[in-house]
Amino acid sequence: MANIKLELVNLRKEFGDLVAVDDVSIAIEESETMALLGPSGCGKSTILNMIVGLEAPTSGDILIDGKSVLNVPPGDRNIGLVFQDYAVFTHMTVRSNLAYGLKVRKMKQPEIDREIAKVSEFLSITHQLDRKPDELGASELQRVAIGRTLVTNPEILLLDEPLSNLEAAMRNQMRRELRRIQADTGQTIIYVTHDQIEALSLAHRIAVMDFGALQQYDTAHNVYQYPANRFVGSFLGNPPMNFLKGKLAEDGGRRVVTSGDSTIPLPAGNLGSDVSAGADVVVGVRPESLSLAAADDPGRFSVPVLAVEPQGPETVVTASFGDSSLKVIVPTGDPAVERDSIDLVPVSDLVALFDAESGVRLLDSGDRR
Amino acid sequence: MVTNTSTGGASTLGLGKPRRFDPNDKKYIPGLLITPVQILLCVMLIFPFILEFVISMTEWQPIYGDFWLAFTSVFTQKINQGINYNYLVTDEPRYLQALGRTVIMSVISLCLEFVIGLGLASLFLKKFWGKRIWFTALLTPMMIMPVVVGYTWFMLFQYNGPINQIFGWIAFSPVNLQWLNDGTLAFIAVIVTEVWHWTPLFFLIMLSGLNAVPENPIRAATVLGASNVKIFWTIILPNMRAVIIIAFVIRGMEVVKLFDEIYLLTRGGPGTATETISLYLYKLAFEDFRLAYAGSAAFIVLVITVVLINMMLKPIRYQLVEGR
Numbered sequence: 001m002a003n004i005k006l007e008l009v010n011l012r013k014e015f016g017d018l019v020a021v022d023d024v025s026i027a028i029e030e031s032e033t034m035a036l037l038g039p040s041g042c043g044k045s046t047i048l049n050m051i052v053g054l055e056a057p058t059s060g061d062i063l064i065d066g067k068s069v070l071n072v073p074p075g076d077r078n079i080g081l082v083f084q085d086y087a088v089f090t091h092m093t094v095r096s097n098l099a100y101g102l103k104v105r106k107m108k109q110p111e112i113d114r115e116i117a118k119v120s121e122f123l124s125i126t127h128q129l130d131r132k133p134d135e136l137g138a139s140e141l142q143r144v145a146i147g148r149t150l151v152t153n154p155e156i157l158l159l160d161e162p163l164s165n166l167e168a169a170m171r172n173q174m175r176r177e178l179r180r181i182q183a184d185t186g187q188t189i190i191y192v193t194h195d196q197i198e199a200l201s202l203a204h205r206i207a208v209m210d211f212g213a214l215q216q217y218d219t220a221h222n223v224y225q226y227p228a229n230r231f232v233g234s235f236l237g238n239p240p241m242n243f244l245k246g247k248l249a250e251d252g253g254r255r256v257v258t259s260g261d262s263t264i265p266l267p268a269g270n271l272g273s274d275v276s277a278g279a280d281v282v283v284g285v286r287p288e289s290l291s292l293a294a295a296d297d298p299g300r301f302s303v304p305v306l307a308v309e310p311q312g313p314e315t316v317v318t319a320s321f322g323d324s325s326l327k328v329i330v331p332t333g334d335p336a337v338e339r340d341s342i343d344l345v346p347v348s349d350l351v352a353l354f355d356a357e358s359g360v361r362l363l364d365s366g367d368r369r
Numbered sequence: 370m371v372t373n374t375s376t377g378g379a380s381t382l383g384l385g386k387p388r389r390f391d392p393n394d395k396k397y398i399p400g401l402l403i404t405p406v407q408i409l410l411c412v413m414l415i416f417p418f419i420l421e422f423v424i425s426m427t428e429w430q431p432i433y434g435d436f437w438l439a440f441t442s443v444f445t446q447k448i449n450q451g452i453n454y455n456y457l458v459t460d461e462p463r464y465l466q467a468l469g470r471t472v473i474m475s476v477i478s479l480c481l482e483f484v485i486g487l488g489l490a491s492l493f494l495k496k497f498w499g500k501r502i503w504f505t506a507l508l509t510p511m512m513i514m515p516v517v518v519g520y521t522w523f524m525l526f527q528y529n530g531p532i533n534q535i536f537g538w539i540a541f542s543p544v545n546l547q548w549l550n551d552g553t554l555a556f557i558a559v560i561v562t563e564v565w566h567w568t569p570l571f572f573l574i575m576l577s578g579l580n581a582v583p584e585n586p587i588r589a590a591t592v593l594g595a596s597n598v599k600i601f602w603t604i605i606l607p608n609m610r611a612v613i614i615i616a617f618v619i620r621g622m623e624v625v626k627l628f629d630e631i632y633l634l635t636r637g638g639p640g641t642a643t644e645t646i647s648l649y650l651y652k653l654a655f656e657d658f659r660l661a662y663a664g665s666a667a668f669i670v671l672v673i674t675v676v677l678i679n680m681m682l683k684p685i686r687y688q689l690v691e692g693r
Contacts, residue, residue, distance in 0.1 A: 054591065100593055101594065105594060148593070
C-alpha cells in the first residue's frame with residue numbers, strides 16, 4: 001500500500017445534542033483523489049472544516065503523514081481549501097489574490113512574481129491578472145480560487161463542491177480541468193460533493209456519508225457496483241437502483257428471492273450467517289445491470305410489463321416484481337418488450353441483497369476492484 | 370441613458386405626429402407623485418438658499434420695520450460684489466479660527482468615535498455575559514437629546530463636580546481642574562461630550578458592517594495562514610470600506626453643525642477657545658445681527674462641506690451609483 005497521506009481516526013463532532021460527524025475513519029493515500037459524497041447536511045462540510053482546522057473535533061484524531069495535526073493552526077497544516085463560493089477577495093486584483101498566501105509566508109517579491117506567473121499560466125488566467133474579481137465569470141473565479149491555493153503548494157487540496165456554482169457546459173470543461181490539474185500536479189485531492197456524477201468521474205475513492213456516519217468507503221467502481229447498504233445503492237445512479245422486496249428462498253440448490261409470482265435468482269456468495277430462508281429481504285439491482293434473456297438462459301426470470309418508454313436509442317421498461325416496480329433499460333426496437341411479460345437476466349453478479357429492515361448488504365459476492 | 374446630443378432627439382421623439390397630453394399615460398404618475406415634495410423643497414430649501422446667497426452679496430440688515438418691507442428691501446440692496454466674502458477671509462481671524470477649530474474638533478472626535486465604536490463592535494462579535502443589556506446601554510447616549518447631554522456634562526465638568534471627584538480618588542488627592550474655564554480643558558471637555566454622545570452611532574454602524582463582511586474570505590485567509598491582525602487589515606477593513614466612509618460622511622455633516630452641547634457647556638468660551646463655526650455663525654447672526662456677513666460665512670461653510678463630502682464619497686461613488 002502506498003503512503004497514507006491523511007488519516008481520520010474515529011473523528012467525531014457534536015453540536016449540542018446533534019452528532020454532525022459520527023466516528024468517521026478514513027485513510028487517503030498520497031496522490032489519490034477522494035470524494036466525500038452525501039446529501040446536504042450529512043456532515044461532509046464539517047469533516048472538511050475539521051481537516052482544515054477551522055473547527056475542532058469533539059473526539060478522534062486527524063493525522064497528516066502519520067502526525068496528529070489537531071494542535072496545528074489552520075495556516076500551518078499546509079492544506080489548501082477552495083470554497084464552494086470561491087471566497088475570492090473581491091477588493092483585490094487577481095494578482096493580489098494569488099499573492100496573498102505567499103505574502104503571508106513572507107516570500108520575496110521576485111519569487112512571488114515567478115510563482116504567480118507559473119500558476120497563472122498553468123490555469124490560463126495570465127491575461128486576467130490585473131482585473132478585479134467582479135469582472136470575471138464563475139469559472140474564472142474558480143480558477144483564481146484554485147490558483148490562490150495551488151500557489152502555496154499545499155500537500156492536500158480540498159475542494160468544496162467545486163462544480164456546483166457552474167452552469168452545465170462549464171461543468172464539463174472544469175471537470176476535465178480538475179482532472180488535468182490532478183494528473184499534472186499529483187496532488188492529493190479531496191472533493192466534497194453531493195453530486196454523484198462529480199464523485200464518480202473525479203475520484204479514485206468515494207466515501208459515502210449519511211447522517212454524519214460513513215456508509216461506505218471504497219473505490220468508485222465498488223461503491224457503484226457493490227453498495228454496502230441500501231442508502232449507498234439509492235444515492236448513486238440515475239435512473240436509480242431498483243429495490244425489490246421479497247422473501248429469501250431456495251429453489252433447486254439456488255438462492256432466490258420471491259415476491260408474488262416473481263422470482264429473481266441471486267448470485268453465489270457468502271450469505272450472512274444469521275440469514276435463513278423465509279427472511280424479509282430487498283434485492284438491489286441497477287437498471288443497466290439487467291438485460292433481456294435468451295430463451296435458454298438458466299438465470300432468467302420473468303416479470304410482467306407495466307409501461308414502455310422509448311427514449312431514443314434506449315427504451316425504459318417498467319415492470320412489476322411483486323409489490324415493487326422494476327425499471328430496465330433495453331435497446332429500442334427489441335420485439336421482446338411488446339409482450340405482456342419479459343424475460344430478464346442479471347448481468348454477471350451485480351445483484352445486491354439487503355436486509356429489509358436495516359438495509360445492510362447481506363450477500364458478499366462479486367468481483368471487486 | 371438617452372443620448373440626444375447627435376440627433377437633437379428630433380427623430381426619436383417623433384415630431385411628425387402631434388403629441389397630446391394623455392392623463393391616463395402611466396409615465397406621468399412618478400412625476401405627479403413627487404411634485405408636492407418638489408414644491409415643498411423649493412419653498413423650504415431652494416428659495417431660502419437663493420435668498421441667503423443674495424443677502425450674502427449685500428449689506429442688508431433686518432431693521433426695516435415690518436416683514437414685507439424687510440423682505441422687499443433685500444432686492445433693492447446694492448450688490449457689493451463679494452466684499453463680505455473678502456472681508457471674512459482676509460480681515461476676520463475669528464472666522465478662520467472657528468473654521469480651523471471645527472476641522473480639528475471634527476477630525477479628533479470622528480477618529481475617536483470610529484476607533485472606539487469599531488473596538489466595541491468587534492467585542493460584540495463574540496458571546497459574553499449580559500451582551501443584550503450592554504448593547505442597549507451602549508446605544509442609549511445617542512437617543513438622549515443634545516440639550517440634555519450638554520447640560521448633564523456641564524454639571525459633570527463643574528470644578529467641584531463628579532469628574533474632578535473621580536480623578537481625585539484615582540490621584541489620592543483633591544483635583545480641581547477648571548474644565549470649562551481653561552481653553553485646552555474646555556476643548557477636551559467638548560470632545561469628550563461629543564464622543565460620548567455619538568460613539569454609539571459609530572458602534573451601531575460598525576457592528577452591522579462587521580456582520581456584513583462575508584465569512585468565507587476570512588476563512589480562506591485563515592487557511593492561507595494569515596494572522597488575525599493581518600486578516601483585520603487586509604480582509605475585514607477593505608470589505609467595510611463603504612460602511613466606514615458612509616459613517617464618516619453622516620457624522621461629518623453632523624459634527625459641523627454641532628451647536629447645542631457646546632452652547633450649554635461653554636458658549637464657545639472661555640474667550641473663543643471652543644467657538645466652532647456654528648457657534649460663530651449664531652453669534653454673528655443673532656447676537657450681532659450681521660446677517661449679510663453670516664450669510665456669506667455660512668455659504669463658504671456650505672461650499673467647503675459639499676466639496677469635502679464629495680471627496681469622501683469619491684472612492685465608493687461608483688460602487689453606490691452602479692450598484693456593484
